[in-house]
Structure formats: C-alpha cells, structure tokens
Amino acid sequence: xxxxxxxxxxLLNGERVTVDVAGNVRMLWVLRDLLGVxxxxxxCGINVCKACTSHINGRxxxxxxxxxxxxxxxxxxxxxxxxxxxVGRELHPxxxxxxxLDVAQCGYCQPGQIMAAVDLxxxxxxxxxxxxxxxxxGLRNICRCGTYPRLREAIREGAKGM
Amino acid sequence: xxxxxxxxxxGRRRVVGxxxxxxxxxxxxxxxxxxxxxxIAGAVPTPPGPADIFDLNDLLTLAAKPTAQLxxxxxxxxxxxxxxxxxxxxxxxIVTSTAMIIAEELDLPVGKVEVTLSDAxxxxxxxxxxxxxxxxxxxxxxIRTLAAVARGRLLxxxxxxxxxxxxxxxxxxxxxxTAAGRRISYxxxxxxxxxxxxxxxxxELKDPSDFTVVGRPHRRTDALEAVTGRKQYTMDLxxxxxxPTMICRPPTINGTVxxxxxxxxxxxxxxxxxxxxxxxxxxxxxxxxxQCIDAVRALQVxxxxxxxxxxxxxxxxxxLKRAQIPLVVPKLPGITKTIDTAFTFWFATNSALETxxxxxxVRADGAEIWGGMKSPITAQQEIAALLGMxxxxxxxxxxxxxxxxxxxxxxxxxxxxAEISQAMGxxxxxxxxxxxxxxxxxVHPMSTARVRATIGAGQVLTYEQRxxxxxxxxxxxxxxxxxxxxxxxxxxxxxxxxxxFELSQSTHYNFGVTTQLLNEIDHSFxxxxxxxxxxxxxxxxxxxxxxxxxxxxxxDPYELRHRFARNARLxxxxxxxxxxxxxxxxMGSYRAQGLAVHSEYxxxxxxxxxxxxxxxxxxRKVRDAVTGPRVTKVVLAVDAGLAVNPKGxxxxxxxxxxxxxxxxxTSSLHLRDGYFLEGSWDNYAYTREWNVPFEVDVIVMPxxxxxxGGAGELAVAPSAAATATALARATGTMPTSFPVxxxxxxxxxxxxxxxxxxxxxxxxxxxx
Numbered sequence: 001x002x003x004x005x006x007x008x009x010x011l012l013n014g015e016r017v018t019v020d021v022a023g024n025v026r027m028l029w030v031l032r033d034l035l036g037v038x039x040x041x042x043x044c045g046i047n048v049c050k051a052c053t054s055h056i057n058g059r060x061x062x063x064x065x066x067x068x069x070x071x072x073x074x075x076x077x078x079x080x081x082x083x084x085x086x087v088g089r090e091l092h093p094x095x096x097x098x099x100x101l102d103v104a105q106c107g108y109c110q111p112g113q114i115m116a117a118v119d120l121x122x123x124x125x126x127x128x129x130x131x132x133x134x135x136x137x138g139l140r141n142i143c144r145c146g147t148y149p150r151l152r153e154a155i156r157e158g159a160k161g162m
Numbered sequence: 163x164x165x166x167x168x169x170x171x172x173g174r175r176r177v178v179g180x181x182x183x184x185x186x187x188x189x190x191x192x193x194x195x196x197x198x199x200x201x202i203a204g205a206v207p208t209p210p211g212p213a214d215i216f217d218l219n220d221l222l223t224l225a226a227k228p229t230a231q232l233x234x235x236x237x238x239x240x241x242x243x244x245x246x247x248x249x250x251x252x253x254x255x256i257v258t259s260t261a262m263i264i265a266e267e268l269d270l271p272v273g274k275v276e277v278t279l280s281d282a283x284x285x286x287x288x289x290x291x292x293x294x295x296x297x298x299x300x301x302x303x304x305i306r307t308l309a310a311v312a313r314g315r316l317l318x319x320x321x322x323x324x325x326x327x328x329x330x331x332x333x334x335x336x337x338x339x340t341a342a343g344r345r346i347s348y349x350x351x352x353x354x355x356x357x358x359x360x361x362x363x364x365x366e367l368k369d370p371s372d373f374t375v376v377g378r379p380h381r382r383t384d385a386l387e388a389v390t391g392r393k394q395y396t397m398d399l400x401x402x403x404x405x406p407t408m409i410c411r412p413p414t415i416n417g418t419v420x421x422x423x424x425x426x427x428x429x430x431x432x433x434x435x436x437x438x439x440x441x442x443x444x445x446x447x448x449x450x451x452x453q454c455i456d457a458v459r460a461l462q463v464x465x466x467x468x469x470x471x472x473x474x475x476x477x478x479x480x481x482l483k484r485a486q487i488p489l490v491v492p493k494l495p496g497i498t499k500t501i502d503t504a505f506t507f508w509f510a511t512n513s514a515l516e517t518x519x520x521x522x523x524v525r526a527d528g529a530e531i532w533g534g535m536k537s538p539i540t541a542q543q544e545i546a547a548l549l550g551m552x553x554x555x556x557x558x559x560x561x562x563x564x565x566x567x568x569x570x571x572x573x574x575x576x577x578x579x580a581e582i583s584q585a586m587g588x589x590x591x592x593x594x595x596x597x598x599x600x601x602x603x604x605v606h607p608m609s610t611a612r613v614r615a616t617i618g619a620g621q622v623l624t625y626e627q628r629x630x631x632x633x634x635x636x637x638x639x640x641x642x643x644x645x646x647x648x649x650x651x652x653x654x655x656x657x658x659x660x661x662x663f664e665l666s667q668s669t670h671y672n673f674g675v676t677t678q679l680l681n682e683i684d685h686s687f688x689x690x691x692x693x694x695x696x697x698x699x700x701x702x703x704x705x706x707x708x709x710x711x712x713x714x715x716x717x718d719p720y721e722l723r724h725r726f727a728r729n730a731r732l733x734x735x736x737x738x739x740x741x742x743x744x745x746x747x748x749m750g751s752y753r754a755q756g757l758a759v760h761s762e763y764x765x766x767x768x769x770x771x772x773x774x775x776x777x778x779x780x781x782r783k784v785r786d787a788v789t790g791p792r793v794t795k796v797v798l799a800v801d802a803g804l805a806v807n808p809k810g811x812x813x814x815x816x817x818x819x820x821x822x823x824x825x826x827x828t829s830s831l832h833l834r835d836g837y838f839l840e841g842s843w844d845n846y847a848y849t850r851e852w853n854v855p856f857e858v859d860v861i862v863m864p865x866x867x868x869x870x871g872g873a874g875e876l877a878v879a880p881s882a883a884a885t886a887t888a889l890a891r892a893t894g895t896m897p898t899s900f901p902v903x904x905x906x907x908x909x910x911x912x913x914x915x916x917x918x919x920x921x922x923x924x925x926x927x928x929x930x
Binding site: 004005021022024025026027028029030032033034036038039040041042043044045046047048049051053056059060061062063064065066067070079080081084091095098099102103104105106107108109110111114119133136137138139140141142143144145146147148149150152 | 252253254255381382384385386387388389390391392393394395397398400406432433449450451452453455456513514515516517562563564565566567593595596784786809813816817818819820821842843844848849850851852854855856858920922923924925926927929930
C-alpha cells in the first residue's frame, strides 16, 4: 500500500514542471493539489463524468484516472488554461463559440466540456467528415445544469473556427 | 392584491433611499419599513386556492422586506458601481441579472457594474436565503431604487458643479451630460456626490418603456472566467494550510462510528497528516485528495446502524400509500363519471456536479469558513453553536457554487469541515466523494399522488389531489436560525411543509370544487427541496389526469386545457407552444406529442414535447447507460411577468427541461437494505447527451405583469409533465411510476459499501 515518493517531470501548458509525489497519485491531484492548476474539475474521480478532461499530446484524457507514474518527461499536458496557446490566440475558437452562445450556467463542467469538444472536432476532422448528432450523442461529459442544447450548438459553431 | 407599499411608491415611480456618509457615493435602500404588511394567515379564500392569492414567493418577498434597506450600492472613483448581493449564485444567473438591473437604472454599462456575493450578514435576518426562485422577485424593486437614488444624486452633484439645474441634465453611459453636450463622468463625480451625514433622498425610477438593458438578452458576466478555467469554486481556493480532507462514511444512511481499528496505520500512510473521528464518520487529511481516497479505503471501522436500516423503496411505497389522505368525493352513479389515478415517484437526488464541499479554518478565537451556501446566516449560527463560540466569531464567505438544485440550501459540508478543523486543530479543505454525494447526500423524498376527478354535464365538477411524501427537510427555514429551529420541531416542520405546499400549488383549471392536500411522514432520510420542490411530481399527476379527463369527455388535450385553463396568461403560453410546435401534427407510430401547463412563482409556462418510442430508438445501446424513449423536441413558452434577461431565462428553461426529462424517463435512486445503490453518474442516469432532445425551442413571452416572476425552477414541472403525457400518448398506456425505468433491471453493477468509495481507475489514457 505504501508507495514511495518519487520525482516526476512533464510539460504542462508549455512549461516543464517537476513534482515529488508517490507514483500512484492520479494526475488530477498532481495538477490541482500540488501544482495549483484548478481548471480541470473533480466530478467523480472514476472516469465517468469527464469534468477533468484535458489533453495529452493533443488528445483528450481524464487525469482523475491516470497515475502520475504513467506520464513521461516528453508528455505534453494541456489543461483548459493552456488551450488558447495551442492556437496562439487569446482564446481558442471553441471558447469563443462558448461565449457567443452563452453556454455556461454554473460553469463547473465547462472546462472539461470544451476540452472534450476540441478533441471531438479533431477526431472527426481526421476522419474527413463533419460532426453528426451521433458524434454529439457519444460525448459522455455531464452537465447537471442541463445546458446540453447550447453545448451541441456551440461545438458545431466552434468547429467552424478550428 | 391590495397595494401596501405606499412609502416606497410616493409618486408612480418616485422612490426613496438613503445617501450614506462615506468617502465615495454610497446609497442604501429603505423598503417597506413603514408599510403595513399584508396578512399571511387569516382568511385563505377557496376557491381560488391559496397559491393563487399569495404564493411561496410572496412569503419569501415579505420575509425579506424589513431588512432590505440594508442593501448598499457604491459608485467608486474609477467610475464603476459595486453591489454586494446577499444571495448565492450557483449558475442561475442572478449576478448577471442584478448587474443588468443596476446598469439600467444607473445608466452605466453592465461591464462597469461589479456584483459580488455577501458574506453571512446576520443583521439581514431573513434576507439572505436563496430559494423558491425568489431572488429577482424580492430584490427587483430595492435594487432599482438603489440605482435610481445613486443616479439622482450624481445628477444633483453635477448640477452643483456646473450651476445647471438638474432638469437640464441627463445621464448616459456612465456620465452626466449637460444641455450643451458636455460629459461629466461618474468617475469624476463619485467623490463629489458623497455625503458627510446620512440623509434620505428621493429619486425617480425609469419608465419601463425606456428600458434599454432590462428585457434584452445579455450574456453571463462570468462567462469568460468560466470558459478559461479561471472561475474559482470553493475547492479552487488556496487557503494557507487547508489540505485536502475527506470522510470515511458509514455503509448505511446516517450510520455512526463504533470503533476504528487501524487509525495509527492510516496516519502513517503516504501524505496523510491527520485522522479524526467526527459525527458523520472518520475524517482524513492528506497532501492530495488521491491520498485521502487511499486512506478512506484503508480505514477499518466498526459501524453502528443507521436511521433507515433494512429499508427498501418498495417498503417506503407501502407506507406512503397507507398514509394517503382519503379522497372524499364519492363515486356517483348516473350522469357523472369518475376518473381515479394513482402515481409513485421514487427517490431522486439533487447532487450537483460540484460535490458537497467547504473550507474551514477554526482557531481558538474564531473561525473562517468558505463554501457555496444558500442560507449562510443559519449556517453561521449552527456552526457557531457546534464550535461553542459566538456567531460573531465565525466569518462565513459565500463562494459561487458549481450547481445547487436545492442541495446548497443546506450546508452539511461546512458543518463537517468546521467540526474536523476544530478536532484536528488545522485548516481543512473538505470534499465529498461523488459516491458519498449520491449515497449519503440529501435526496428528493419519495412520494405518491392520487387524483380523483368527477365529470358530468360537459363540466369537470370536482378535482381532488392528494400528495403523500416522505418529509421534506425545510429546517434551513427562511435562512435564519430562529425560523430554522421552529422548522426543526416536529410540529413546526409539518406546518412549514404544509405552508410551502399550499403556497406553491396553484389551481390551474376551473375544475369545480378543488382540493389539494399534502401529507408527509417519516424522518429517517436526509432530504431537502429539489429544484421545483413538489411541483414536478404534482404536475405529472395532474397533467396525466387532465389527459384522462379529455379522453373521457371526448376532447382534444389542447382544447380541453384551453377551455378550462384558469387565466389568460396560462392560455397565452398554451397557445404559443401549440402554434410554434404545430400541435396535432402527424407523428407516426410509437411517436407522439404531449402537452402540459404550469403556473407558479407568479409565472406561467406551457410545454409541448415530442417523444420517440420506436423499438429502434428505445433499444439503442450505449455503454453503462440508460437509453429508452427519446424526447426529440421540446417547445416551452414562459411568461415570467417581465424577463429581466431573456437569454438567462432561456438558459434556466433549458436546464429545467433537461431535469424534467430525467425525472420522468431515467433518473432515480434505488433504496435497498438501508442504502442507495447508485454511486456514480453512470449509475444515476441523469439526462446525458444520448437522451438530449435534438430541438429545444424556448419562447419568452412579452412582458405581462411588468414585474419579474420566479424563473430558476419554473420549467421542471411542465417539462416533466409534458414528457409524461407524450409518453402516454405514444405508447397508449399511462405511466404510473416515475421515472418509468425504475422497475427495470439495474443497468449497473452496484459498488460495494465497504470501503465506502471506489478507487480511481487507471484507464484515463485509453478509455476516453
């Protein structure tokens, strides 16, 4: 049960970071509790609600269910805080679509929603097609405020700017 | 209603506020102090029912009145205005709508109005409760008055400076403008407009026909922070020394700690700093929440039994049915026909995406608490009592919440955090695990409904509705501990529930002799109001029965509702959805439309729902999920009297629609052997993307009453009811148990109760 503390290093939002912590501690806690990066939210801790969705090497992942030991020195982690930098702008087009449509209510799930949306658009682009209702139905992120209709509209809108 | 607000409304729009001695312009409102309060008790006319005359919102507005004068607005030397709102924002949009109201009356851009949430302010007595969709209803006039007085004083100060008369000056976009067109900014006037001693000041409210901000769509003022991850919730705050803390909770509801076998071993685990037994379990504090989870799972605890030991929801249903207040109209032979219906509504949860959480730093000489709380004064006083210190020693900060849905009316995590911080002697950042939030968190109580209607001679002669529920805990009272204690008394609680029920249940139709009664039993469960309180259940029962009445009378559901609807506003929203939604259009087999209306909180709504129950739709396979019938389209019309922010109102309607669908089709807690089986968002099937309608059309009706009605909860009941009526019409069978999938085989494997929370998996890179 006892896991020795070890040193872990990776790229976080464009900067190299190093933490000393037991290797089984999940990335969400490394980000939030040790590095103070609080954009990714806790909603379940068991890879269900997707509120913590962030990117690793440009693809979505769920930090609540990844031990820090699985992250290597060359891995590039992007949280919502670093998303605009990936396109070299003040805001990512998906964030702009979110503002245009006033998607957020309480806002708690929104960082995860936006990171998942960007990933979905990249995925369907790679498959050379447009987003369908079935794609949107496949998103597992929960919004307990129920702003889903605006989420769906904003993802389509944001895709146009990507 | 009799106008009793004479001192407030001197002329038609003349209002009085106070200028306060301060270095910059500061204004306070005086509302209703001298006015005679309308009687709450006394003659309750029947018909119409109590809620038609004086509803829950009136009670809350009245409760808020005597202290509303203490609300304060400042105009600062940088030209911005600042207002501390004594309410709790959890996504419902009141910070934005409040900024809009101030911007409107002050002629200042919305972006220059800063609205923050007040700490607990005991001197506000009742006036710090957020609930009953009451914020805008109760603060609309006081806040307008504040801003109008500030504007009036700025005009006066500009007149003093320029030698012009006030009548020759006007305000525009954060400045006073002279007849010659010279602009004098509020920034330059803020200090000149300040006064050295308090005095009354009268001003004129804007004519609503001149509104340019109120009534027009506006985006949320915190949207940028939300989409960039910069918006801070309680668990994002960095309070020095407040390390992650969790509680190892019992395997049954309200179980208690008998003994802990391995406290020293757990204290020695990596990252763990403290372990302490508290009222609700065993608390652990560690460097990370991950290490808290490890520690909670490692604890070996003997537990004492809980308050619902051995109970299952089928047992509760039997007890509720035994407690139903009888229907009294006899079945008459001959020309009349009786329609009897009966329904069961299973447990549901108001768990938000942000789990229960709070930060506490308790020292010997005082305490500081942070959390999303809708009744902070009660919280402050109960925490003070728990800690054995004066309430004035407890500083309580209200933080924006990640959803409430009724959950944050209580402050369970704040109480626990305070207790733990005191026991450990260090600051703590307490967070509930998701599994605990479902299993040990407060629930929407199970209930049953019975309805009997008698029809004859082309009329509905009688309509009786009986609602029987497990007790809804209203012990947050009206936000203040004195009322909280009176609601905690057995008699007081029943009285308060009855009051809430009576005040929230309007009479919707001219159905002759109408009675609506509530009976509540049992205190074994941790309950609270859930968004729209009783109404989603009562409306489903009512509207399904209305469709039965229509069928029995050979009428179309729309025609019947339109003919018997109690007032023009209800008919207005009904007409709007029927037209926009093309009521009566052909849908094909296994598909149908359904209708419902609802009025509450001085607002009226109607919903038209289209549902798809084709086998290919119902049989869709999604991993770890409930699919089933899909609502494909919703048209909802809302008459909120006056929509301050139509964009925000539309958002609230959308959320209510998604809630209503969940309550009827997919979402419930299953009680077995004294605990709730659901332990994750995949177990508790709240509406997910695969359940979302493809089309949601919200019609915001033009202003009717001119005053804003309640909005935050309004759409849940009509959406739930229209989903139910659509389902009945699509399948040809009236559903009687909600959600309709409750008795189906479970779609998940039940998580263990010992240890109480699951370990985080390691599949976050691959299972996305």
